Amino acid sequence: MKLHPDYIADRLKYVFGEDIHASRIVEREQGVTRKVTQRVLHVTMARRVFHRALSLLKNEFGQPHISCPMASKEYDEGMELIYPFTLFSGEGEYNEIPVVITVFIPYKDLRIRTVSDVVPGILYMERETREMLGVMFEDTPDDRRLFTPSSLPRDMHPMRNGFIDPAIKNNAGKEGIK
């Protein structure tokens, strides 16, 4: 069965209605003598339906694959977490659909339910996001650090905008550090 990104978008809108805030398909032609089209589906959805939406994708289109750790965009009120998934991987030529899901999380309640029960391969990436951005993953089976040293306080998140390494901050102006 050929998988179409617009069908996936329609299915999500049908089930979750207004909780799907936006969707768009980015197309790009590839190949030199034989042209094929790369299609990436971008979906923005409400945090409260994210877990159910991913479960639906898994049940209807097969096990989602997480392609890349979550990127983020920070705003005044909160941040967007960007999950780059792919669907239907390995089942046919050019029949894999990247689905990039964006979820907004306010700073005053920086938490989201883990999806490691739906996509077990995402667990390390959630651990990285927890320490680097400070997002709490509810019901996660493993909340330990992944990359940062234990000497870094848990409320410091190195990939947040404006983060300054305390070692640099404390030594600013001293010899050798400007």
Place this chain on the structure above:
Amino acid sequence: MSLQTYTLNIGPTHPAFKEPVQFKFEINGEIVVKTDIEFGYTHRGIESVARSRNFIEVIYLLERVCGICSVSHPMAYCMAVEQAAGIEVPGRAQYIRTIIGELERLHSHLLWAGVAAHEIGFDTLFMYTWNVREDVLDLLEQVTGNRVNYAMLTIGGVRRDITEELVPVVREVLDHYRSLFNRMSEIMLHDESVRMRCENVGVLTYEDALKFCAVGPTARASGLNKDVRVDYPMNAYPDMEWLRPVSPRDLGREPHGDVYDRVIVRVLEIQQSIEIIEYCLDHMPEGPIAEETNSVKIINKLKKMQGEGMGRYEAPRGEVSHYDILDNREGPAQLKVKAPTYSNMQTWVTMLEGAEIADIPIVVASIDPCIACADRMTFTKGNGKIVTLTSADLHKMSIEKMNEVRKRCNR
């Protein structure tokens, strides 16, 4: 069987790894019951550094993510930026990118074959493959100017052409590898002692490969036909209608997901890379090698843009992906990088369950990890007694097992 277990720490530095990582095993007798892994010993904050550099500088920064995959990361990054900014790459540049990427795959798989051979105490094969690998490194130096960190890519194309004079040089090296291929595959795939050390060891089932999002040869050896070159079109790969993900089925073997299947996939991919490069040399179009060669103009164009792009490339170890956000800046506002080992690391836990201690080095090395070397390990026995073994001890255990296997083969 006794249920008493003891804890075995390996790492954070160990000769099987190229970067530090710490394994904590729960062992019953000689058998691994449970595995836990700790990372972060060489986290360099490259994504954070990238935010303070311009779009062109980031290419050369990303070459340093991995010395072996030093064209794969810039490839994924450039594709992400090109997608976000709508930049078209000339056909000739797409072919050159493909050739360099496949030359990198050749040298990476040969390097891995040597490391794996060393792990099972087959040092003759280790020296043979690393000797053979020198030819492709010399070729890369001739084509790009460097053995690693080639600085070939730029946003919208490549920086150097493969000229008419270079084409016969590339063909000569490919012919050389083709003539060696039968001998290499005979040793790696049909040597009885290699088979006995690798078959039914470190098994990763199809279901677990899917569940833990395994990538590259590790996934394909488990029967998951996932290959970004085929699944997500880019560069010159769509032109090759015959291109398919390599599988142990190509050798008439149903995938078991063991170490031996991973050897098969990598050996067959050496042959496939030779075919891809030859195709590219035969069909490479004429024309420019970049949309724009002036770096300042590229940066000026990109700093007026907003957008997001996802670049994915099949590195020798598996899928590399980069997510890049442009936001009216001279460099990326946000960059997320995923190396293949990041995806494959979680599969170690299931692969190592039930493995013998002497098999740990080859199982760990079988995913071709991009994590580094170590030289000590510590046993903590249940009674509180601590025994420290050196890397030489662990390697000795692996060699002793190989000698036993050889004796059984000769019997």
